[in-house]
Amino acid sequence: MDDDLLSGHLQELRRGTVVLACLALLRRPGYGYALLESLDQAGFPVEANTLYPLLRRLEKQKLLESVWNTDESRPRKFYVTSPDGERLLRALLEDWNSLTTAISTLREGNEQ
Template sequence: MAIQVSTEILEGSVLALLTREDYYGYAITREVQKVFPISESTMYPILRRLKKEGWLSTYDEAYEGRNRRYYKITRLGEEQLEQIKKNWQELKSATDKILEGNNE
């Protein structure tokens, strides 16, 4: 994919994943990498920012003698996801008009 993925799209992707189930950080990265060519180092700042905004909460669970930090979407995160989806549809519609020559 030659077009750079915006931070808001990555944030929306994470929030959308977390509506299905809770994930730990590395698993989130792997799921997003199935769709977008991102590095592991890209995801952790996004997760920290989403948590700081109150859109995610975290909890730890033991796994093979270590703790895994799991991320869970909050009610505020669900509201933000709906806003991101709305913004995406508006951008997609505007872009399609221009790219398809229907910008009248």
């Protein structure tokens, strides 16, 4: 199969999972670059130029809260999942679970 075609469809399938992963990881406060790293390690590779604006958007939607930490020499903006964000995360996870069920039903149906 065409590589571009494959990566295009995979990207389409994964779109939205980054939001889910961010909300889940940011239950513990984190800042931009560290989050980029942990997302990568958790298996959600994302570009820096996608993540940073995304954090701002989620903050604007009141799904994340932020606070500046100036204790260290380099000031960092820490984000943490808000109660609204937590609710959204639970809804997303629930939907993900029902998707998983739906997909496995689909596969079992095909194998018979």
